[in-house]
Structures are given as C-alpha cells and as structure tokens.
Amino acid sequence: MKKFLTFLCAVMPVLGMIGSAGAVSFQNGSFETGDFTGWDVITSAGGSVSVVTGNSGFGPTDGTYFANLVANSKISQDQIWSAGETISFDWNFNANDYLPFNDYSIFSIISTNGSMLFNYTLANVAATGNFNATGWNTYQYTFATAGSGSIGFGVYNFGDTIYDSQLYIDNVGGTAPVPEPATILLMGSGLLGLVGYSCKRKKS
Numbered sequence: 585m586k587k588f589l590t591f592l593c594a595v596m597p598v599l600g601m602i603g604s605a606g607a608v609s610f611q612n613g614s615f616e617t618g619d620f621t622g623w624d625v626i627t628s629a630g631g632s633v634s635v636v637t638g639n640s641g642f643g644p645t646d647g648t649y650f651a652n653l654v655a656n657s658k659i660s661q662d663q664i665w666s667a668g669e670t671i672s673f674d675w676n677f678n679a680n681d682y683l684p685f686n687d688y689s690i691f692s693i694i695s696t697n698g699s700m701l702f703n704y705t706l707a708n709v710a711a712t713g714n715f716n717a718t719g720w721n722t723y724q725y726t727f728a729t730a731g732s733g734s735i736g737f738g739v740y741n742f743g744d745t746i747y748d749s750q751l752y753i754d755n756v757g758g759t760a761p762v763p764e765p766a767t768i769l770l771m772g773s774g775l776l777g778l779v780g781y782s783c784k785r786k787k788s
C-alpha cells in the first residue's frame with residue numbers, strides 16, 4: 585500500500601500537467617442558466633438575442649434551453665486553446681428571407697491580437713432556400729496551433745433590414761487533444777523515471 589501511495593505521489597503532478605496546457609472551457613455552453621451568463625453579446629441594426637426553450641418548431645439539442653440570435657447579432661467567449669483541441673457546437677439557421685436578400689450566419693475565431701483566424705459561413709438563404717431552415721447540425725473545429733481569442737457565432741441581414749433570419753446555437757463545448765503516440769512515449773518514459781526516482785529515494 586505504501587509503495588502504491590509513493591507511486592501516486594510521483595504520478596499525480598505529471599497527470600495534472602497533461603490537462604493544464606490551455607484548454608477551451610465554455611461557460612454556460614448549453615445556455616442552461618436560461619440567459620447569456622458567460623457570453624459577450626453584440627447586437628446592431630435591429631438585432632436581438634434570447635435564450636429560449638423552443639422556436640419555429642425546434643427544441644434544444646441538449647438540456648432545456650438554446651440560444652436564439654436574430655437579425656444582426658453575435659455571441660462570443662474569450663478562450664485559450666491548445667494545438668489539436670477540438671470544439672463542437674450545434675447550429676440551426678432559420679432563413680426568414682428570400683433571394684436576393686441573402687441573410688447569413690457565421691462561426692468565427694478572432695485572435696487576441698485582433699486578426700481573423702477563421703470566418704466560416706454556416707449557412708445563408710441561398711444554401712438553405714427561401715424561408716427555409718437547415719435543421720440542427722453539429723460542427724466541429726480543430727485548432728492546428730495553440731492560441732487565444734474570441735470564439736463566436738453570428739447572424740446578419742443582407743441587402744435590407746427587414747425579414748430577420750435567425751441562428752440557433754446549443755451544446756457548445758470543447759474536448760482535450762488526443763496525445764500523439766510520440767507524446768505518450770515521452771510521458772511514459774517520464775513516469776518510469778519518476779517511479780525509478782521514488783524507488784531510489786526509498787532505498788537510500
């Protein structure tokens with residue numbers, strides 16, 4: 585038993601380090617507080633946001649609530665991420681307009697230094713169809729390099745300021761990177777070294 589405890593003492597700090605290399609952790613990523621606690625909200629030109637239990641026949645994909653973004657509005661959170669980390673979210677674009685008024689919705693990542701790292705159109709009226717909804721989809725994004733910045737979702741009017749389209753968001757979260765074989769090897773040899781060290785100390 586004592587030996588096992590000694591082993592645990594040696595291993596725990598290393599296990600701690602594995603998880604602390606900068607990981608995305610969304611606050612209130614499923615909007616289950618019933619409001620936008622943890623989120624930054626920006627609205628312009630008739631835009632509005634709300635947290636709802638249902639809209640236009642759609643319910644949440646996780647829990648009781650989801651975010652409802654209308655017209656010109658955006659929600660975001662500042663995060664720190666590590667290379668190989670994946671974030672995931674559910675989205676549903678409800679096009680409440682007709683072409684050529686090509687309202688659109690985006691997923692964006694803006695670096696802390698202000699540069700746009702990723703700006704992706706989730707859907708627009710052209711792709712969805714006049715007055716159509718995409719239904720719920722899941723989108724995943726994996727960071728190639730470590731960094732920090734603002735991760736956000738937005739919906740925008742195009743060509744007019746009426747017939748406001750909507751973007752629904754739910755179940756926003758991140759998963760830790762899967763260690764590469766080389767990393768596992770390194771960690772393994774590190775653990776062996778630590779165990780060896782604790783054994784040596786016991787003998788002397």
Ligand SMILES: [Ca+2]
Pocket residue numbers: 614615616644645646647648649650754755
């Ligand atoms: Ca939810």
Ligand SMILES: [Ca+2]
Pocket residue numbers: 680681685687741742744745746747748749
């Ligand atoms: Ca519109």
